[in-house]
Amino acid sequence: MSYDLFIGDKSFSSWSLRGWLLFEKFGIPVNEIMVGLYSGTMKEDLAPLAPARFVPTARTPEGWVIGESIALAETLAERHPEAGLWPKDAEARIYARWLVAEMHAGFTALRGACPMQLLHQYQGFEVTDTVKSDLARLETVLSHAFENFADDGPWLFGVYSAADAFYAPVAARIAGYDLPVSDRLKAYVRAHLSDPAFKKWRKEGLEISYDPVPYAMDLPVTEWPEPV
Numbered sequence: 001m002s003y004d005l006f007i008g009d010k011s012f013s014s015w016s017l018r019g020w021l022l023f024e025k026f027g028i029p030v031n032e033i034m035v036g037l038y039s040g041t042m043k044e045d046l047a048p049l050a051p052a053r054f055v056p057t058a059r060t061p062e063g064w065v066i067g068e069s070i071a072l073a074e075t076l077a078e079r080h081p082e083a084g085l086w087p088k089d090a091e092a093r094i095y096a097r098w099l100v101a102e103m104h105a106g107f108t109a110l111r112g113a114c115p116m117q118l119l120h121q122y123q124g125f126e127v128t129d130t131v132k133s134d135l136a137r138l139e140t141v142l143s144h145a146f147e148n149f150a151d152d153g154p155w156l157f158g159v160y161s162a163a164d165a166f167y168a169p170v171a172a173r174i175a176g177y178d179l180p181v182s183d184r185l186k187a188y189v190r191a192h193l194s195d196p197a198f199k200k201w202r203k204e205g206l207e208i209s210y211d212p213v214p215y216a217m218d219l220p221v222t223e224w225p226e227p228v
Contacts, residue, residue: 007055008034022069058072084159096156096163103167117215118202199226
């Protein structure tokens with residue numbers, strides 16, 4: 001039996017991407033259900049799942065509702081221990097959960113100034129001091145994972161984990177706004193952009209056009225760094 005996953009538009013909904021990756025990357029069967037995030041019907045679409053009010057929201061095969069991405073990650077890890085959502089090593093597992101919690105609650109300047117969009121790369125985006133501060137914090141916390149747990153693999157803990165799913169939209173923001181980051185973080189961004197699951201998500205999002213385009217900025221654009 002499959003879960004139901006309620007998500008928003010794939011070109012723009014960062015939290016939906018996180019939730020979807022928790023199923024797609026770990027081979028957990030799921031049915032996708034799109035809600036009207038930008039058409040104005042989200043509240044109505046999610047009404048049967050009350051008190052959930054945001055995407056992603058999931059429903060278990062038993063009909064139980066899971067709101068909030070951290071709850072979704074922990075529930076899937078508990079119900080599917082063989083899937084390997086968290087690192088096997090106990091210390092690495094603690095740090096992976098730390099990274100997920102910090103992502104869930106932090107980096108507000110980066111997230112506010114650079115909404116996720118997978119259409120193109122903006123040129124000439126002005127990086128504010130608050131966004132620079134978030135990027136510096138990002139370098140600090142991710143470098144700790146690279147240096148202590150990655151074992152030369154492309155992902156934060158060597159193999160893909162729930163922590164990588166939570167930082168996929170951050171990679172998309174760095175790519176979408178051509179943000180200044182270290183070479184190691186650039187390599188991590190490339191790992192996300194070239195990942196087959198991420199490319200699949202982006203390709204499906206590009207099948208829908210928007211007028212007006214959400215979060216559009218009056219800046220020159222160039223092609224997305226990684227082809228579909």
